[in-house]
Amino acid sequence: MANQVSSPIVELMQVTKTYGAKKAVNHISFSIEKGSITAILGPNGAGKTTAISMMLGLSDPTAGDVRLFGRNPKDRQVKERIGAMLQEVSVMDGLKAREIITLIRGYYPNPMEMTELIQLTGLTEEELNKRATKMSGGQKRKLSFALALAGNPELLFFDEPTVGLDTTARRLFWRTVRQMANQGKTILFTTHYLQEADDMADRIILFHNGTVAADGKPGDIKAKLTRRLVSFVVEADQSIIKERLYQLTGVTEIFELEGRLHVVTVNTDQVLGVIFREELAVRDVKVEQGSLDEAFDQLTQRQEEAV
Structure with missing residues (x-):
């Protein structure tokens, strides 16, 4: 049965x-x-x-x-x-x-x-x-x-x-x-x-x-909504690395904070692939995902913008 x-x-x-x-x-x-x-x-x-x-x-x-x-x-x-x-x-x-x-x-x-x-x-x-x-x-x-x-x-x-x-x-x-x-x-x-x-x-x-x-x-809520970041310490000219990474479709923002360059992207794998494949002059690479608080804020902001 x-x-x-x-x-x-x-x-x-x-x-x-x-x-x-x-x-x-x-x-x-x-x-x-x-x-x-x-x-x-x-x-x-x-x-x-x-x-x-x-x-x-x-x-x-x-x-x-x-x-x-x-x-x-x-x-x-x-x-x-x-x-x-x-x-x-x-x-x-x-x-x-x-x-x-x-x-x-x-x-x-x-x-x-x-x-x-x-x-x-x-x-x-x-x-x-x-x-x-x-x-x-x-x-x-x-x-x-x-x-x-x-x-x-x-x-x-x-x-x-x-x-x-x-x-x-x-x-x-x-x-x-x-x-x-x-x-x-x-x-x-x-x-x-x-x-x-x-x-x-x-x-x-x-x-x-x-x-x-x-x-x-x-x-799932966090993965769908929160910002994903790849951050690292740059060992060469920042502008060259920024220019290369800004060419990627998923990258929305690049900023410097506390001595590290942070790349905001919807696809961290894509950014990591370029860093390692092209051997960009960076070290101490970290991948970070936002918190539920951030997802919460993003959702409520999107809802307000849609009204």
Whole structure:
């Protein structure tokens, strides 16, 4: 019997959300597969939070359709299968962290075991016995993580999850997220730390002005958009080398910085080929590729220029 293709966990189909005359989200479509880690990136006001609020069933699309597990996000069966850790952590006055977790676990048909919750989130005995209102910002983030996991969800949403966490807590958080994805859980997160998206996400969806500006693996997005440079130390007349390399179709710019000549090109192999084949008088040749930050900047600039 042929293997059945599993349905997407999340589907957005031609979704638009307007507030008055402003289109916060404009005609976006994408789907998310089971067991993946997807980062949703974009500058403030790009539409990320609006998209997530529609996926969580907190607001309705003006047009189009949002489906989680093939159902409306507001369905009870959907809510029992998702968990969310949003930026604003509101806690119940007077209750200790352990009591809040126990209360929230009770709302779900198959909650995560308390011992596993504690292990995954790194909450200490001292923190569990602390009143939530007395917790520090980082401790509240850990509590919020625990509450997101309380129902043992299949789909998790994290909005800026590591803000306020120290390096150790941040490392534990991402190790836990990867472990959960390996178990088949599906994770969507937003972050302003582009390095986190580069390191952790299987896929990046970049929002800009309410539309999807790019969608793909972090490496593919960088390769497609970021500048590639070949740099080296020149041992002869710079002008001769510049003149030769400017003849190559892929070279867009040549500049000097910190004693090295930098060649900006879409084809580093072509530049290297000329350097070595023609034995140009250069040494200490390096190939560099831009960062995700640079891809992010280039994409948003291109989108603005196109408007």
